[in-house]
Amino acid sequence: MTRESFHERYGPVALVTGASSGIGLAFAEELAERGFDLVLTARRTDRLDALADRLASSLGTKTMVIGADLADPDAPARLIAGTEGTDIGLVVSNAGFNIKGLFESKEPSAMAKMLTVNCHAPMQLAHGFLPRLKARGQGGLIFTASVEGLIGCPYSTAYSASKALVVSLGEGLWGECLGTGVDVLTLCPGATESEATAGLTHIQGIQPARDVARLTLEHITEGPTYVPNERYRGMFEHLRGLPRREALTGMAESMKNLA
Template sequence: MDNVDFKDKYGPVALVTGASSGIGKAFADVLAAMGLDLVLVARRLDRLEKSAAKLSQEHGVQVRSVQIDLSAPTATQQMLDATGALEIGLVVSNAGFGMKGAHADNDPQAMAEMLMVNCHVPMQLAHGFIPRLRRRGRGGIIFTSSVEALMGCPYSAAYSASKALVKSLGEGLWAELQPDGIDVLTLCPGATESEAAANQGIDMSTLPEVMSAEEVARLTLENLANGPVFISSEYYRATFETLLAMPRRDALMAMAGQMRR
């Protein structure tokens, strides 16, 4: 699909959450280069406005920055209200964060906020935008999940569980919305360069086959019509295929041992 056809189906405007850094920012960069106008959502308004000015200057697109704390109960309604007058053809529900370590050591408030951002927002965002996309008769929704959604991951249990919800949500909606001409793709990236990883205390230099956020975003958009699930990393796809082929107890103990090391 060339840029003109892509914009006709998924444009003229795309909404991207978590757009101030990482994969979300990369989605914005690639979509702007394809000629789509954008609504960028995140907490850090200064970063959004800087990115918006750059994308508008380089690609001649209109970019709106919307500052929203996605852990707030009203976050989804704020996004729906902010885009009410726009023709959104693509919803990129990308925002999310995680935590690594023993589950008993996690901060309860942080876990509650993680569930709001990782689970509540994608579910409610899809609920709010599906009627709009149906009226258009075409469009798309992208959910950013994780390869950790493919099975419960020790020492990442809460995050893994939250991303499993996203994967199940995306798979179910893919089948529901196919008759309406709406493509749904759930992205399950492996190790990807991002601030989020650093904030979790992850040393990216210790991980194999780390992909750039730009490559993950580009490949995801190229595969938007090939749902329901897209694993962007061949390495991590093969790794989890191996784990899933093992007896589950053996796979979980192997992962736990690796995480402890």
């Protein structure tokens, strides 16, 4: 698909949540370079304002900045209402965070917040935006999940469970949207350059965020799921091919010392 045909199919405006850093920031930059105007949302609006100014200066991108904390259960509804009348053809539900370590050592309130951001928000955003995308007759919906959503991951148990919901949500909606003109893709990245991975020298195969965003957009029609990191794609294909007890035992042993 050429950049012109991509813009025609998914433009003129793209919405990206969690756009202040990491993969979300990379999606915003990549889409701006493809000629999209943007709706960007995150908690840190100062970063979004600076990004909007930079993209306007370098590319002429028009950006709507909406401050939102998706840990607030009502935030998705406000985001949907706040973009009424905006011709959004691509929704990138990217915001999320993780909790690592021994499951029972984590605060219940932190896990509840993670479930709201990682699970509640993408489900509600999809529910609000899918009717608009279907009414247009074309468009796209991208969910950022994780390779850890493909199998239960010891010492990342709550996060893994939250991303498993995103994988199932994306797969189900991919099936429901067949023939509607709306493409649904669930992105399952491995380790990616971000604030969270900065300085973590024990992690191998960290992928630049811009590569993740670019490859995802290039494969948007090849759902339901996509793993952009070849190293992690091979690793998790191997793990999912093993008897589940064997796979989990090996993962638990390898992750125990890092927890």
